[in-house]
Amino acid sequence: MYLFLIKKDELKESLIMSPQDLKESLEMREVKEKHLEQFNDLMNYVFQITNAEINEIGDKYLLNMKKPLLQACDVLGWFDKDKLVSQIMVYPFQVNIHGKLYKMGGLTGVGTYPEYAGKGLIHSLMKEMLFRMKEKGQTLSYLYPYSIPYYRKKGWEIISDVIDYRVKDTQIPKMSQVPGRTMRVVIDHPDKEQVYARFARRTHGAMIRNALAWDERFRWERSDLSVAIYYNPEGQPTGYIYYKVEEETFFATEMIYLDEEARRGLWNFIRAHISMVYDVKGKIFTNEPLAFLLEDGEIEQKISPYYMGRIVDVQGFLEEFPFQRPVRTDPAIKEIVLHLKDPMLDWNNDTFVLSWNDESRLTVTKESGREDGLSMDIQTLTTMMLSYRRPAYLKKVERIKGPVEMVNWLERLIPNEQPWHADYF
Secondary structure (H helix, E strand, O other), rough: OOOOOOOHHHHHHHHOOOOOHHHEEEEEEEOHHHHHHHHHHHHHHHHHOHHHHHHOOHHHHHHHHHHHHHHHHHOOOOOEEOEEEEEEEEEEEEEEEEEEEEEEEEEEEEEEHHOOOOHHHHHHHHHHHHHHHHHOOOOOEEOOOOOOHHHHHOOOEOOOOEEEEEEEHOOOOOOOOOOOEEEOOOOOHHHHHHHHHHHHHOOOOOEEOOHHHHHHOOOHHHHHEEEEEEEOOOOEEEEEEEEEEEEEEEEEEEEEEEOOOOOHHHHHHOOOOOOOOOEEEEEEEEOOOHHHHOOOOOEEEEEEEOOOOEEOOHHHHHHHHHOOHHHHHHHOEEEEEEEEEEEHHHHHEEEEEEEEEOOOOOEEEEEEOOOOOEEHHHHHHHHOOOOOOOHHHHHHOOOEOOOOOHHHHHHHHHHOOOOOOOOOO
């Protein structure tokens, strides 16, 4: 493990200070480029990057990789004098929520040196970052949870799954007749980004990848991967695959396609490696019926929770939400009352009333005096609005309390599409 060394005089000083005095001696401020080396040291420590790995990758290369993050992201830390001891980072991303683009703050780089643990440093950094997200209009936040219980306590909830699969060589689909062709290309070929952009615009939950998102998606695997793109008969790119062949296994790191023709064409490309591999391994990120689509569907699949999300600004999020149908065509639905609890953000601890006028325009107001309606926490609201879990199910497991009639209204209003999220940051 790559250890952060404390100077002898600094250690002596920290030992004679009480925990409260120590926290009061710290200062919260932004982490800038001049702190790059300390930022990198803390990241290496928290994410357990060993000296051997650093030597293999190269310390200078690691620093150069991290520099763009400090330029593009919002990074906040606690400093003990000039020493960075705790930090958090937020990426400026966008996501597709049921066809509506939302600004999303991607939370990562969370870490504190152990001698400063237990003082609420991360909690205070997180709270400040959520405030900044709200100010920037980032009404959603995503993160990869290293501890699901911890982040649930902070208001995040599971919003997507990952399915790891293994297809034996005898189960790889036979060659299909497709009119287009699949071509291997350089890893930076722009056509794959064109395919993904079209895919993400029509896929609920998907990130709209900017240059930073593309860099992060394949940062640690880039040198090992190859890319192939499927082109239809008109020469338009309609699918791609990031892959590697290693130890007689074909690893499909990411496979995106816009239609059935492209899907078959990409599997033809995988099939072309059959003399080299014994199985195909990969990940899918929604309820894609891979087993159903294979002639021999008895494949290995493991489903695990993947990303978590939280609504940062309930009012702002609901005002932009693309509810499924105009309420004017359903006179039974007049208004929906939501009593919310948020463990961190006071502005979400309120009663929100959703009402529609005759032109089906939504108004979201806060009415603290209301007693009727549905009660839930911010975690439940998030997973419900993103359709990872449906209102009726959440009512059944008592995550929602209140009248069944209003739950049924939500069932009709919230689009029924499970979120797809493949990115990692």
